[in-house]
Amino acid sequence: MSDGKTIPTLDDVARAAGVSTATVSRCLNTPDRVVEKTRTKVLAVVEALGYTPNFGARAMAAKRTYTIGAIIPTMENAIFARGLQAFQEALHARGYTLLVSSTGYQAEVEAEQIRALVARGADGLLLIGRARDPSIYAFLRNRSVATLIAWTFEAGSQQPAVGFDNHAAMKALASAVIDQGHRRIGLISGTLDGNDRATARHAGIRDALTEHGLDPDDLPVIETSYEVENGGAAFETLMQRTPRPTAIMCGNDVLAVGAMKRARDMGLRVPEDVSITGFDDIELARIVTPELTTMRVPHQEMGRRAAEELVNLLEGTSPGAVIELDCALKLRGSLGPPPS
Amino acid sequence: MSDGKTIPTLDDVARAAGVSTATVSRCLNTPDRVVEKTRTKVLAVVEALGYTPNFGARAMAAKRTYTIGAIIPTMENAIFARGLQAFQEALHARGYTLLVSSTGYQAEVEAEQIRALVARGADGLLLIGRARDPSIYAFLRNRSVATLIAWTFEAGSQQPAVGFDNHAAMKALASAVIDQGHRRIGLISGTLDGNDRATARHAGIRDALTEHGLDPDDLPVIETSYEVENGGAAFETLMQRTPRPTAIMCGNDVLAVGAMKRARDMGLRVPEDVSITGFDDIELARIVTPELTTMRVPHQEMGRRAAEELVNLLEGTSPGAVIELDCALKLRGSLGPPPS
DNA sequence: TTGTAAGCGTTATCAC
């Protein structure tokens, strides 16, 4: 650590070590291309001076930053937080640094963040979901920024991705609900517009209904943003319908927990009076009473795999695969047969 | 948006607009120092070419990045997520970009992240808590990186900070518990070592006990990392003591919810058989049944104020204040009188 | 108001 007031540069190190800047640079970046003795001496000086490479200069000269950017809708939902944690750890192991920003589910903000991260020299980007303006993809291609989509999976997509089939997963969950005997189901969905995950989940339920000989147009849907209170409000609205739904499916666990709380406040028992399901299987799902029936999404594995794929992609090791992960149905106390 | 395959530079814009690079630069950075007509023309070319400034070059030349770094212990706890969201929004309004990384409560990782962010030219840094190696503060001062501490407050501290008094807040909560008649209290604390918030909260309880004529050494403490399951395990351990505690205070809401769940699993009623308290007042606190008695921390306001202070600090508008925010006691169903 | 030109701190291509 330096005691001086100035920031040491490569030049300072070179001068102090009595070598050229090129050699110092080599000691730091390709240590094997410099003889042991020189290296030791140089690294000692680096240590003594507390030298840290100037990132901007390095980025400009090397056109490489070992930085990955991740842009997520929100930090407030545990699913992204947990996935990112795993993503970061895996990246770190590969020598990359992760920089995160969030958009609050706003497309314009996302576009801005993408530009900011690209401008900062991010070698690769992790994006959530596929739906966005084509010009963004064009921009990314133009700048040759490796881009990976996560949290969604779609067969036949061109974009490298690590995700799961939102449609199939929700369809499986809906089938389980129908198999319990439910015929009047309601859906509390996240905002559908511009959110391919929410849209796919919605379609999954409709398909399950059709497949079981029910009319998908009978499915009442309330769209809302992903907040606990909104889940509660939507639940109350749905339960005022006649005839009353016997099962309320929710776009994610957060909405489902809001619905459960409101059910309790309304004096309704879960699952005796009404069944409730979620999606994600975050920690919350097992904290509530009764525990929440939901679809487990492998968030951590997704983060880990995404890191590997993205690094392979930008290092040219992989051409960019589309990887599908499996979800798992979690049948718990919040789902039961309909009241007779 | 450019159709070409090359990234346009300032030079390309200058050439295409028939002006010098200096003028283009001025159009972008100090538009008032260039005549209307030139500006319009230049900006049109910028738009047409899809020019984006190269960040590294800009940082190197201007020694300013309009980037703020935030380093938090974990993204998995809602308290940081929510505070950061507000922090980011306020920063955005002031024209700054936020970059986040997390440490998993590991000091070495934090040091590394600090270096990474500083190397990337962060103009300012938001750090959680005060406890860290002095050499880090020296490094930050040396690099003249504006640094603000959040989530903690300590009278007489030199470091600019926006926080609350963890000690006083927990002491107030403990007093409320004692006032209910509890005499045998247990504490489930976050890891104390290197965590000034956890340490201050612990001390707060001890002081409350002393002040009420109780012996603080009678307070059993279990230290654990902040995870739901750990809260449950610690709860079970504490409840095996003889005589059994009548109230379990927890270092945060997450631990408290874990304790509540375990209580239910053990067949104990809350608060009839045992009272439980948390700290933070995250959403979770009002989702559980009964609702959790806790201390409300103004996370969003803290994020907002931190952004303002940090920007003022690095822009030289403020010398760096120490700001204390107030917490609020939330008495809810999980706290009742001890069993008679 | 605008242009010229000197850095800013690296990395990489050559010679040596």
Add this chain to the structure above:
DNA sequence: GTGATAACGCTTACAA
């Protein structure tokens, strides 16, 4: 194995 030296793209005195 090591050392000059030319980029890299931008900002900012200083001149015009």
